[in-house]
Amino acid sequence: MKSYSLFRKDWQSEIRTRYAIxxxxxxxxxxxxxxxxxIGNEKLSADLTxxxxxxxxxxxxxxxxxxxxxxxxxxxxTMTLHLIASPSTIYSGKLIFNLLLxxxxxxxxxxxxxxxxxxxxxxxxxxxxxAFIFGNIGIAVSSTIIAAIISKASSKGxxxxxxxxxxxxxxxxxxxELTKFAMEGNTIAASQIEIYVLLCYDVIMxxxxxxxxxxxxxx
Amino acid sequence: xTDYSVELKNLVxxxxxxxxxxxxNFKFTAGNIYGISGPNGSGKSTLVKIIADLISPTRGNxxxxxxxxxxxxxxxxxxxxxxxxxxxxxxxxxxxxxxxHFSNIRGIKFQRDKxxxxxxxxxxxxxxxxxxxxxxxxxxxxxxxxxxxxxNPMLLIFDEPTSNLDDAGKNKVYELIxxxxxxxxxxxxxxxxxxxxxxKEIIELEKFKR
Numbered sequence: 001m002k003s004y005s006l007f008r009k010d011w012q013s014e015i016r017t018r019y020a021i022x023x024x025x026x027x028x029x030x031x032x033x034x035x036x037x038x039i040g041n042e043k044l045s046a047d048l049t050x051x052x053x054x055x056x057x058x059x060x061x062x063x064x065x066x067x068x069x070x071x072x073x074x075x076x077x078t079m080t081l082h083l084i085a086s087p088s089t090i091y092s093g094k095l096i097f098n099l100l101l102x103x104x105x106x107x108x109x110x111x112x113x114x115x116x117x118x119x120x121x122x123x124x125x126x127x128x129x130x131a132f133i134f135g136n137i138g139i140a141v142s143s144t145i146i147a148a149i150i151s152k153a154s155s156k157g158x159x160x161x162x163x164x165x166x167x168x169x170x171x172x173x174x175x176x177e178l179t180k181f182a183m184e185g186n187t188i189a190a191s192q193i194e195i196y197v198l199l200c201y202d203v204i205m206x207x208x209x210x211x212x213x214x215x216x217x218x219x
Numbered sequence: 220x221t222d223y224s225v226e227l228k229n230l231v232x233x234x235x236x237x238x239x240x241x242x243x244n245f246k247f248t249a250g251n252i253y254g255i256s257g258p259n260g261s262g263k264s265t266l267v268k269i270i271a272d273l274i275s276p277t278r279g280n281x282x283x284x285x286x287x288x289x290x291x292x293x294x295x296x297x298x299x300x301x302x303x304x305x306x307x308x309x310x311x312x313x314x315x316x317x318x319x320h321f322s323n324i325r326g327i328k329f330q331r332d333k334x335x336x337x338x339x340x341x342x343x344x345x346x347x348x349x350x351x352x353x354x355x356x357x358x359x360x361x362x363x364x365x366x367x368x369x370x371n372p373m374l375l376i377f378d379e380p381t382s383n384l385d386d387a388g389k390n391k392v393y394e395l396i397x398x399x400x401x402x403x404x405x406x407x408x409x410x411x412x413x414x415x416x417x418x419k420e421i422i423e424l425e426k427f428k429r
Contacts (some may be wrong), residue, residue, distance in 0.1 A: 002324055008323070009309075009320040079305070085296060203327035218274070
């Protein structure tokens with residue numbers, strides 16, 4: 001309940017300041033436009049559109065999700081949070097906020113991809129939805145803890161991609177595989193290993209994040 | 220009166236190789252006002268931040284107790300009220316919205332009567348629905364007192380409590396400090412003689428430089 005209250009505070013703040021939403025919307029718009037301009041009249045293969053989808057998602061996540069903690073640090077309100085909530089409440093509240101943002105962002109990107117790229121056709125929708133849901137959870141969990149780490153650093157802009165690349169790489173590679181399988185129409189049973197890898201990634205990252213957040217949060 | 224106490228045991232703080240203070244041992248008990256003084260850069264804010272568990276000491280311990288019960292760091296925010304010039308509230312919310320959010324995040328019911336009483340006390344009632352962004356630095360400082368007092372904390376830490384305040388504001392702060400000290404533990408860190416005047420004991424940080 002406390003975490004939900006923190007999420008509500010963040011969401012209300014976001015609606016008023018448009019700190020992350022504007023950055024994300026512009027990034028999605030610009031990236032997809034650049035892809036459209038660069039391919040011109042070329043026809044993209046299904047595999048390539050699946051790959052591009054996660055490339056756009058990966059970079060969009062990097063542009064917007066770090067702001068959960070960076071905005072607090074920049075406004076000087078980090079100490080205020082220290083004084084009103086426990087570290088676990090703060091991490092959970094920020095995670096809920098990033099989850100909502102990731103799901104919204106990735107939903108919009110996927111819809112845009114299916115409208116703009118004719119080759120982006122998913123034959124096994126259920127498999128894609130599974131990959132989409134657990135992939136988004138993984139991105140949100142990882143991005144939230146990375147955001148907490150970089151918020152304390154002086155060169156935040158550089159550090160975020162540097163840290164997120166090795167952490168998100170296994171997730172993105174698994175998601176690329178699963179998206180390819182979903183577009184080829186593979187069954188869920190045939191994609192079991194990748195789904196388990198995805199689940200394990202989410203569980204490991206969530207556990208590690210909660211264990212480490214206390215140390216990251218306190219100066 | 221509450222029976223809150225804070226004990227500093229062999230407290231040492233370095234920033235890099237620079238010693239801030241060495242081997243502070245002290246016990247604060249409820250019902251009293253304690254002062255922390257020293258020239259600029261002597262570590263007053265560092266010490267109050269360590270007491271509030273906002274930063275860690277290099278060595279030593281800070282033990283918070285309510286009676287015999289030791290307060291865990293995870294729960295300390297429920298017992299602590301903190302005011303300082305380097306504390307910021309949310310500019311994009313009104314004073315009242317800030318206070319409502321803080322209560323909700325703390326997991327306590329927003330006490331509208333108490334909030335309105337305190338807003339009246341610090342002359343912010345008429346401006347309670349204005350965005351904090353439009354407040355002067357003195358008004359922001361006064362709002363921080365409500366932030367610190369609204370959840371009825373047992374320990375109050377005031378770091379430079381009268382900074383940015385006019386004379387009327389300062390008098391109101393002294394009144395609030397005296398009132399709170401009747402039941403709670405109050406620690407004031409300041410250079411101002413008037414801020415430290417009601418203190419029972421004062422830790423002079425210059426004495427802890429080795």
